[in-house]
Amino acid sequence: MIARVIVDVPSRQTDRPFDYEVPLALEGWVEAGSRVGVPFGGRVLQGFVVGVIPSEASEVDMSKIKPIAELLDPLPPLRPDLIELASWLSVKYCCTMIAALQAMLPAALKGKAERTVRLSESFEEQEPEAAAAVLLPDGLREWLRRSGPVKLDTLRERFPDAGAYVKAAIRIGLLEEQVAIRDKVSIRKVQTVIPPVDREGAAEALAAWPARAGKQRDVLAFMLDAEGPVPLQKLLADTGTTGSTVKALVDKGWLTMREVEASRDPYAGRTFQRTEPLPLTEGQQEVLKWIVASIDAREPKPYLLHGVTGSGKTEVYLQAIQRCLDQGLQAIVLVPEISLTPQMVERFKGRFGDAVAVLHSRLSTGERYDEWRKIRERRAQVAVGARSAIFAPFESIGLMIIDEEHESSYKQEESPKYHARDVAIMRAKQHGATVVLGSATPSLESFAAATAVRPSGNNGAGGGAPLLLAMPDRVAGRPMPPVTVVDMREELQGGNRSMFSRTLYAGLADRLERGEQSVLLLNRRGYSTFVMCRSCGYTAACPHCDISLTYHQKTRVLRCHYCGHSENAPSACPSCESEHIRFFGTGTQKVEEELAKLFPGIRVIRMDVDTTTEKGSHEKLLKQFGERKADVLLGTQMVAKGLDFPYVTLVGVVAADTSLHLPDFRSAERTFQLLTQVAGRAGRHELPGEVVVQSYAPEHYAIQTAQHHDYDAFVREELAHRRAMGYPPYCRLILVTMSHEQLPLLTEVGDRFAQRLRDAALAAGVYGRVDGTSGPRALDVLGPVASPIARMKDRYRFQCMIKYRGNVDATALLRETIRPFMEGSEGRGVQFGIDVDPHMIL
Numbered sequence: 001m002i003a004r005v006i007v008d009v010p011s012r013q014t015d016r017p018f019d020y021e022v023p024l025a026l027e028g029w030v031e032a033g034s035r036v037g038v039p040f041g042g043r044v045l046q047g048f049v050v051g052v053i054p055s056e057a058s059e060v061d062m063s064k065i066k067p068i069a070e071l072l073d074p075l076p077p078l079r080p081d082l083i084e085l086a087s088w089l090s091v092k093y094c095c096t097m098i099a100a101l102q103a104m105l106p107a108a109l110k111g112k113a114e115r116t117v118r119l120s121e122s123f124e125e126q127e128p129e130a131a132a133a134v135l136l137p138d139g140l141r142e143w144l145r146r147s148g149p150v151k152l153d154t155l156r157e158r159f160p161d162a163g164a165y166v167k168a169a170i171r172i173g174l175l176e177e178q179v180a181i182r183d184k185v186s187i188r189k190v191q192t193v194i195p196p197v198d199r200e201g202a203a204e205a206l207a208a209w210p211a212r213a214g215k216q217r218d219v220l221a222f223m224l225d226a227e228g229p230v231p232l233q234k235l236l237a238d239t240g241t242t243g244s245t246v247k248a249l250v251d252k253g254w255l256t257m258r259e260v261e262a263s264r265d266p267y268a269g270r271t272f273q274r275t276e277p278l279p280l281t282e283g284q285q286e287v288l289k290w291i292v293a294s295i296d297a298r299e300p301k302p303y304l305l306h307g308v309t310g311s312g313k314t315e316v317y318l319q320a321i322q323r324c325l326d327q328g329l330q331a332i333v334l335v336p337e338i339s340l341t342p343q344m345v346e347r348f349k350g351r352f353g354d355a356v357a358v359l360h361s362r363l364s365t366g367e368r369y370d371e372w373r374k375i376r377e378r379r380a381q382v383a384v385g386a387r388s389a390i391f392a393p394f395e396s397i398g399l400m401i402i403d404e405e406h407e408s409s410y411k412q413e414e415s416p417k418y419h420a421r422d423v424a425i426m427r428a429k430q431h432g433a434t435v436v437l438g439s440a441t442p443s444l445e446s447f448a449a450a451t452a453v454r455p456s457g458n459n460g461a462g463g464g465a466p467l468l469l470a471m472p473d474r475v476a477g478r479p480m481p482p483v484t485v486v487d488m489r490e491e492l493q494g495g496n497r498s499m500f501s502r503t504l505y506a507g508l509a510d511r512l513e514r515g516e517q518s519v520l521l522l523n524r525r526g527y528s529t530f531v532m533c534r535s536c537g538y539t540a541a542c543p544h545c546d547i548s549l550t551y552h553q554k555t556r557v558l559r560c561h562y563c564g565h566s567e568n569a570p571s572a573c574p575s576c577e578s579e580h581i582r583f584f585g586t587g588t589q590k591v592e593e594e595l596a597k598l599f600p601g602i603r604v605i606r607m608d609v610d611t612t613t614e615k616g617s618h619e620k621l622l623k624q625f626g627e628r629k630a631d632v633l634l635g636t637q638m639v640a641k642g643l644d645f646p647y648v649t650l651v652g653v654v655a656a657d658t659s660l661h662l663p664d665f666r667s668a669e670r671t672f673q674l675l676t677q678v679a680g681r682a683g684r685h686e687l688p689g690e691v692v693v694q695s696y697a698p699e700h701y702a703i704q705t706a707q708h709h710d711y712d713a714f715v716r717e718e719l720a721h722r723r724a725m726g727y728p729p730y731c732r733l734i735l736v737t738m739s740h741e742q743l744p745l746l747t748e749v750g751d752r753f754a755q756r757l758r759d760a761a762l763a764a765g766v767y768g769r770v771d772g773t774s775g776p777r778a779l780d781v782l783g784p785v786a787s788p789i790a791r792m793k794d795r796y797r798f799q800c801m802i803k804y805r806g807n808v809d810a811t812a813l814l815r816e817t818i819r820p821f822m823e824g825s826e827g828r829g830v831q832f833g834i835d836v837d838p839h840m841i842l
């Protein structure tokens with residue numbers, strides 16, 4: 001048999017399957033989805049089997065085919081549907097197959113080859129003279145005898161001048177060299193001790209033992225009380241003994257030891273309050289009815305659930321998942337970034353207990369691997385996680401939920417630059433699964449698709465536009481909180497120079513008096529953390545990138561977020577030597593200081609990148625706030641989402657419109673979403689809530705419509721803008737970036753590439769201007785222009801924007817055109833990047 005293998009080389013030239021022979025011993029074990037070690041260009045590399053074919057079917061000369069070196073997992077980590085999905089990803093997002101496959105797997109499975117040697121005892125026995133003739137230092141020989149296989153690197157470190165002997169020893173076969181793939185972390189094994197089988201006999205023996213065998217008696221007594229195997233570590237700790245005592249009992253035959261797999265459970269020791277399904281409101285029932293009908297019918301169907309904040313979407317998700325489980329199907333729930341929403345984990349664990357596996361970026365590599373294996377080995381039926389959990393290796397998925405579907409974290413910013421929403425819709429087709437996209441502020445793309453504004457053609461995951469389901473009211477008839485917009489320009493004119501308007505100040509004072517809680521949001525997008533001289537206007541910039549350095553207050557260093565360059569913060573301006581050099585801190589710190597000044601004794605929990613770097617810190621801070629150990633939760637974007645606290649009655653937005661003027665066509669949409677989401681944190685329970693939004697542009701429609709909780713009005717206005725400007729959802733975009741150290745070379749290649757693309761579009765009969773009013777089918781190429789960050793890591797950067805609408809296969813056109821530039825000599829060493837449906841235009 002021949003295995004077709006995608007090898008771990010991240011290059012376009014090797015982006016195809018290579019044929020390998022399946023050794024007899026592995027026949028029946030190697031299958032599509034297996035992870036293997038294979039010889040490749042003189043090395044051993046990890047690879048993934050994408051198919052197994054009879055030897056006759058291979059087009060490669062049999063004498064040239066090498067055998068697979070090793071099979072890496074007992075159970076193939078990939079399933080056939082995931083291999084198919086990877087092909088789709090590589091086409092849709094123009095990435096390599098290996099990048100697509102690796103995006104689906106936990107980082108633990110990114111194995112690397114490791115060389116080891118061991119002493120061949122059989123050689124020593126059979127050829128003692130030859131063995132003695134190789135002058136291995138005695139120490140080395142002894143060490144190898146005891147330790148088994150040793151990493152070649154470790155050996156060289158310990159015996160620096162053993163080099164020549166080792167080579168000779170390998171040549172004659174005294175040392176056996178092995179190259180094997182090692183994972184970053186492997187399955188954890190722990191020793192357990194098993195209680196005596198003959199309990200009565202053991203109990204009798206125990207009674208008869210002399211007192212001097214005290215330690216052994218303690219251990220045996222402990223094990224007689226145990227109900228099952230006990231981890232060795234625990235046994236030693238609980239009985240205060242050492243391993244030798246246990247070993248003595250093992251030797252006497254009373255106890256046995258066994259190595260077992262152990263899970264690194266990120267939630268070990270945590271108990272989750274078990275919850276029962278709530279009786280649903282009429283609105284929830286109606287929505288659930290649709291979803292359940294789809295799950296039962298097992299037809300791939302996407303829904304867009306537009307439910308206002310506090311409308312009870314989560315309970316709908318929970319009951320829909322229950323339906324799935326009842327049908328023997330599995331479910332995936334995506335939340336924007338789970339470390340940001342511990343409350344969500346609690347709700348899912350509370351309802352489904354151990355059936356839930358949690359996957360997110362704050363887990364250690366080992367924890368993540370173990371949670372993933374729970375899914376692969378069918379020990380979990382529900383996966384809750386961030387973006388990449390959409391690849392959870394379930395067998396028959398019934399439901400995929402994307403909560404807060406508008407969040408940009410569902411778009412991956414490195415290759416493969418996929419969007420989880422599109423992947424979900426594709427997987428739904430494979431599994432006959434229902435997809436629910438839930439949000440109080442659906443993305444314009446999803447909303448437009450659901451309401452038939454669809455001039456952009458069907459080039460996406462393809463097929464079914466989502467059906468719109470709505471929950472326009474909060475649970476139990478609770479009102480949406482009234483929103484007051486304060487014009488900060490007027491505040492300034494009125495002589496108020498503080499960062500708090502009089503309204504917000506009064507609101508905070510009021511809450512303090514009543515013992516209620518407030519949430520304060522500082523919109524940090526576009527907020528400055530740079531260093532500027534107030535005398536000469538000098539700003540500290542990275543010497544390798546066209547970008548200002550970011551000031552880190554804790555360490556007092558300036559750091560470049562693109563290349564990592566760092567330097568100490570200056571005490572005087574390097575340009576004019578003035579001492580009026582100012583560090584514009586993270587903003588939240590300043591707000592915190594101001595709060596302390598205005599309200600002495602106020603208890604503030606600050607949540608931003610600085611206070612949440614530690615693992616679990618997020619959860620801890622939220623827990624404290626939930627226990628009312630603080631009056632104010634102050635933070636950046638992270639306080640806007642998913643929080644549900646009954647005593648929060650005031651939400652204040654310190655600066656609403658810092659994000660409004662970013663040169664990004666989604667800036668109004670992002671601002672509206674942020675304001676609506678954060679406003680939604682107030683008054684979700686019995687106590688009524690109130691929202692104060694401070695703005696320098698209160699007349700802007702994003703702020704006006706957020707004030708009135710009027711999603712429809714916002715969308716109407718925003719769609720009109722998008723149409724006029726020719727932006728999505730009225731067209732689609734592909735961003736091509738190019739970079740090189742030399743500017744003239746980059747200019748030449750960039751121009752030539754853009755022209756080639758235009759010619760190709762022309763030849764295909766689709767070249768034309770794309771704006772909101774042009775015909776149904778066109779593709780336009782804008783640029784190349786310098787990227788917004790024109791230089792990064794000493795490389796100049798250009799970009800081309802491809803705009804297209806209608807039924808144009810733009811990715812195919814691009815792939816064909818770009819191939820000689822990326823793989824051949826046409827590119828002259830310029831690095832190309834492709835971003836389909838880009839989110840970061842900046």
Ligand SMILES: Nc1ncnc2c1ncn2[C@@H]1O[C@H](COP(=O)(O)OP(=O)(O)OP(=O)(O)O)[C@@H](O)[C@H]1O
Binds near residue numbers: 314680
């Ligand atoms: N049927 C119900 N009966 C009583 N309470 C409910 C019901 N459904 C949901 N709730 C409660 O209503 C509150 C809001 O629900 P939930 O957090 O699911 O809102 P949401 O729609 O997800 O809002 P957001 O988009 O703001 O996160 C929660 O405290 C929840 O427990």
Ligand SMILES: [Zn+2]
Binds near residue numbers: 560561564
């Ligand atoms: Zn830099």
